[in-house]
Amino acid sequence: MGEFVNLEADGGIGTIRLSRPPVNALNDQVTAELAEAARAAAADEVRAVVIYGGEKVFAAGADITVMAEAGYAEMASRSARLQEAMSLVAGLGKPVVAAITGYALGGGLELALAADFRVAGERARVGQPEILLGVIPGAGGTQRLTRLVGPARAKAIVFSGRMLTAAEALQIGLVDQVVPDAEVYQAAVDMVQRYASGPALALRAAKQAIDAGLGVELAIGLEIERVQFAALFGTEDQRAGMRSFLEHGPGKATFTGR
Numbered sequence: 001m002g003e004f005v006n007l008e009a010d011g012g013i014g015t016i017r018l019s020r021p022p023v024n025a026l027n028d029q030v031t032a033e034l035a036e037a038a039r040a041a042a043a044d045e046v047r048a049v050v051i052y053g054g055e056k057v058f059a060a061g062a063d064i065t066v067m068a069e070a071g072y073a074e075m076a077s078r079s080a081r082l083q084e085a086m087s088l089v090a091g092l093g094k095p096v097v098a099a100i101t102g103y104a105l106g107g108g109l110e111l112a113l114a115a116d117f118r119v120a121g122e123r124a125r126v127g128q129p130e131i132l133l134g135v136i137p138g139a140g141g142t143q144r145l146t147r148l149v150g151p152a153r154a155k156a157i158v159f160s161g162r163m164l165t166a167a168e169a170l171q172i173g174l175v176d177q178v179v180p181d182a183e184v185y186q187a188a189v190d191m192v193q194r195y196a197s198g199p200a201l202a203l204r205a206a207k208q209a210i211d212a213g214l215g216v217e218l219a220i221g222l223e224i225e226r227v228q229f230a231a232l233f234g235t236e237d238q239r240a241g242m243r244s245f246l247e248h249g250p251g252k253a254t255f256t257g258r
Contacts, residue, residue: 061106
């Protein structure tokens with residue numbers, strides 16, 4: 001698909017693979033290719049997504065050599081494109097997991113934050129070091145991180161710019177699972193494998209209801225949930241799931257994603 005970012009699909013699981021040595025720095029081309037890969041991953045045949053930077057590093061942030069001499073107008077445009085790419089990943093209507101090896105820093109961590117789940121290797125390091133450069137995170141780090149770990153912990157991470165170990169990240173809920181480095185990708189695939197044969201429309205509805213409800217008052221969130229719930233009674237998966245439950249008990253339905 002692209003020079004640095006590709007989407008590979010196998011058995012309903014799509015892998016968005018970053019490959020820009022040595023550290024998968026996020027320049028303009030990577031940003032554009034990431035957005036294109038996210039759009040392609042929205043296809044119906046892809047039922048779950050893994051984001052992976054390879055065995056050595058997830059993504060070590062933006063390309064500082066490009067940003068060092070940039071001005072306001074240029075960075076306003078670049079940050080908008082980067083936020084759009086992250087939002088396309090976050091908006092995928094299917095489970096998404098980031099498989100983190102090595103470093104996930106700055107824009108790299110912001111990409112991981114756009115996923116639903118995060119699996120990290122034991123030697124992984126994550127952080128938002130932008131403050132050490134005299135700026136702040138610009139692609140979701142102040143917003144998605146806060147929603148994930150709470151304002152005080154997010155401020156401690158952003159204000160200090162320090163790197164967290166995988167164990168520290170797991171303790172505060174920044175990552176969901178820590179495994180040996182060599183097992184990161186397979187652990188991420190295993191995490192979402194169960195969803196690849198699940199009811200795709202119900203999974204999308206659940207994700208949209210949860211994500212949309214985060215930013216509104218409870219009454220509105222409940223209405224979002226009610227509408228999504230009722231809409232699923234127009235799907236084949238709802239009929240198959242309930243019919244299977246009545247005839248064979250729970251957990252035995254075969255879903256088609258329609």
